[in-house]
Amino acid sequence: MENSISYLLLFMLVMASATFITRALPFVLFHKKSDHPLVEYLGTYLPPVLMVLLLVYSFKNESFISLGFVPEVIGLVSTLIFHLRWRQPLISIVGGTAIYMVLVQIGFMA
């Protein structure tokens, strides 16, 4: 863990740049309000698709062959239930993660 602080600082720099780029890009690209149909089209359909792809991406290190994914399924279902019930991202994310962590740590179906 010796170089972990330099990794963390680089990590923050990269994440800060990527965040700033996405926030600044529309101001740089479009000088006045843009209503180009293609921008509108991608603005409607791209974000939902990207969120689904990120969800799939977050499981890229899983193997789907064994039964090892049962805690993941329970974690996702709990997150879903929390979110449909309270619609508070904080409760859904922290609650779902906490349930998953408990399952993994007690060795549930591992």
Next chain:
Amino acid sequence: MSASTSLSAIAFRTTIPVMLGYVPLGIAFGVLFAELGYHWLYAGLMGVVVFAGTAQFLAVGLLANSAGLVEVFAATLLLNIRHMFYGLSLLTRFPKTGWRRWYMIFGLTDETYSLLTSSKVPHGEDPVQFKFLITLFNQMSWVLGCTIGGWLGSQINFSTAGIEFVLPALFLVLVIEQYRQLPKLSLFVAALALGFATLIFISRDQMLLISCSLAVALLLLAKGAQTWKIR
């Protein structure tokens, strides 16, 4: 009371609802972050340099997986593409030049965006200064939450096994919110199929970049086919 203090007071009052959301959210981030083993002050530092709620939860998951920096860049960019289309409606209402313009763009979170678009500039006051103060107060409550959370996390200790699940939980919540805005089941199923197909048949390591490029290409093709049919 001078004019500038009263403007600060009004701007501060405007940001109280956001503060009530940011402090607990920041605390949750800080606790998770500190459990990864970093000094708690770095949780506050991340609030200063990154200032993005969802991206910082993404950071916890990526740090837990020791993700490569290219992947960090790509994932953050894709996550934030939602923001790109927000900026559009504010273009004409932001100052054209000056350092405050760049700070306000830097601080354009979901919550800042909603305050800037919904609150009225007090009569006779400088609109740029008012919007700047709103952004600044929002970031101050975010940094406060992150720092408190980081400190709390350094005081309590629990096993972090499974903490990387913060990633799927975060993305699932975002998917649900996107579905609420655009309830087109076929689109979501197609995206899911595309994601898994890329993962299984093409590449595990380059999954994100490949599937996103394919998604943009397919969306443009679909648009092209539609336009062509109408002709």
